[in-house]
Amino acid sequence: MIKLLHILYCKWHITAYVNGELSPIQRRRMARYIENYPECYVEYRRQRDLSRELAERLPILGAPQGGQLQRLWRLIEGDVAKPATIILSASQMVVYSLSLTALLWMVVLMTTLHNSGVTTLVITPPTPDNAVLGVETRDPNHTTPAIPPTFVAVATSGGFEISTAVSTAQLTDRDTYQNPYPTPKLGE
Amino acid sequence: MSDQQPIINGMDEINDLIQTCLTGDQTAYTALYDQFATGIYRLCYSLVLQRQDAEDVMQETFVYAFKNLYRFDANRASFKTWLYTIAVSRCRNTYRRKRLPNIDFGQLFRLEIAAPRSERPEAELARKAAEDALRQALYALTPPLREAVVLRYGHGLTYREIADVMGCPAKTAESRIRLAHQHLKHILQAHGQGLLEELLSF
Numbered sequence A: 001m002i003k004l005l006h007i008l009y010c011k012w013h014i015t016a017y018v019n020g021e022l023s024p025i026q027r028r029r030m031a032r033y034i035e036n037y038p039e040c041y042v043e044y045r046r047q048r049d050l051s052r053e054l055a056e057r058l059p060i061l062g063a064p065q066g067g068q069l070q071r072l073w074r075l076i077e078g079d080v081a082k083p084a085t086i087i088l089s090a091s092q093m094v095v096y097s098l099s100l101t102a103l104l105w106m107v108v109l110m111t112t113l114h115n116s117g118v119t120t121l122v123i124t125p126p127t128p129d130n131a132v133l134g135v136e137t138r139d140p141n142h143t144t145p146a147i148p149p150t151f152v153a154v155a156t157s158g159g160f161e162i163s164t165a166v167s168t169a170q171l172t173d174r175d176t177y178q179n180p181y182p183t184p185k186l187g188e
Numbered sequence B: 001m002s003d004q005q006p007i008i009n010g011m012d013e014i015n016d017l018i019q020t021c022l023t024g025d026q027t028a029y030t031a032l033y034d035q036f037a038t039g040i041y042r043l044c045y046s047l048v049l050q051r052q053d054a055e056d057v058m059q060e061t062f063v064y065a066f067k068n069l070y071r072f073d074a075n076r077a078s079f080k081t082w083l084y085t086i087a088v089s090r091c092r093n094t095y096r097r098k099r100l101p102n103i104d105f106g107q108l109f110r111l112e113i114a115a116p117r118s119e120r121p122e123a124e125l126a127r128k129a130a131e132d133a134l135r136q137a138l139y140a141l142t143p144p145l146r147e148a149v150v151l152r153y154g155h156g157l158t159y160r161e162i163a164d165v166m167g168c169p170a171k172t173a174e175s176r177i178r179l180a181h182q183h184l185k186h187i188l189q190a191h192g193q194g195l196l197e198e199l200l201s202f
Helices: A002-018 A024-036 A038-057 A068-081 A090-115 A128-133 A168-173 B011-022 B026-048 B051-067 B079-097 B121-140 B143-154 B159-166 B170-190 B195-200
Strands: A150-156 A159-166
Touching: A002 A024, A002 A038, A002 B170, A024 A038, A038 B121, A038 B143, A038 B170, A068 B026, A068 B051, B011 B026, B011 B079, B026 B051, B026 B079, B026 B143, B051 B079, B079 B143, B079 B159, B121 B143, B121 B170, B143 B159, B143 B170, B159 B170
Parallel strands: none
Antiparallel strands: A150 A159
């Protein structure tokens, strides 16, 4: 059981051991396991060979060809000399597009509502004359319908009398109300 | 600008060069490019595995780096790590853009520049076969595993540096390299003869 754990430890850390990335204590432990267990030794050899292969071959892969770097330098030099431009990322472009679309829709909607007369629904406060005579007075050809006669109290110089055949329209032409109890003047 | 990579080893020298760049000195930009161009191109090619894409990514990387050079903080990471981070990020954008398999027309029509005449034909064939096998093996890896293995063996970065470039914990970088080893072991074995045998043949 302990041997199995040691071998597992070895397999887990063998790459770091080959690359020299273990602490001194871990390195000593690994060296002991490699020496004692053939499985660890086989794994060590395999990993070491692979590391050597990669370390030899990878630095050669993609080596630039003659004149390639000079050509790239001319392009880079040109780009660096250009004034900075704002480059939007894809997410920024989506956000800005949506915002712009929403704004345009709002403008279109407001224009449509204004032209369709829906805005007249907004009630404006009436002037004092309108408040008395009502909305009908806005039409100059409008005639006030006759109000059926009713009992009204008509003020006269002698007091009040009851009239049955007057309408409110007639009332407006009558004499103004005379106060039977005039306000006494100062000093009287 | 020359094909020969100048040797500027010290971090201080690189940082001095960056300070000179920030004053607007064009020769400093050229020196900085000379220092890192080969490495960045190899990195891009190993990750995107296409010449044209690698050139595009490299161009984007340097243009971004030079335009944002004032943002580089030497206290946080080395310039190399910063530049590699930008390059890996641009390579990832390329993977995302190109989910469909691509055809490298240069390879399809064998338009690659011929090897020097001094190289023996057998040696050239063996080198080519080994390179193709390696390219196919890398192509079979997932992007995170490919990035980890390329940064480790192609550019000699430590696990800590790999983690910085890939934006992940060091333990994750270690796991990715271990997993990449397992995959590559199987893939390269599937090619029949070991790569090492081919390499030893020339």
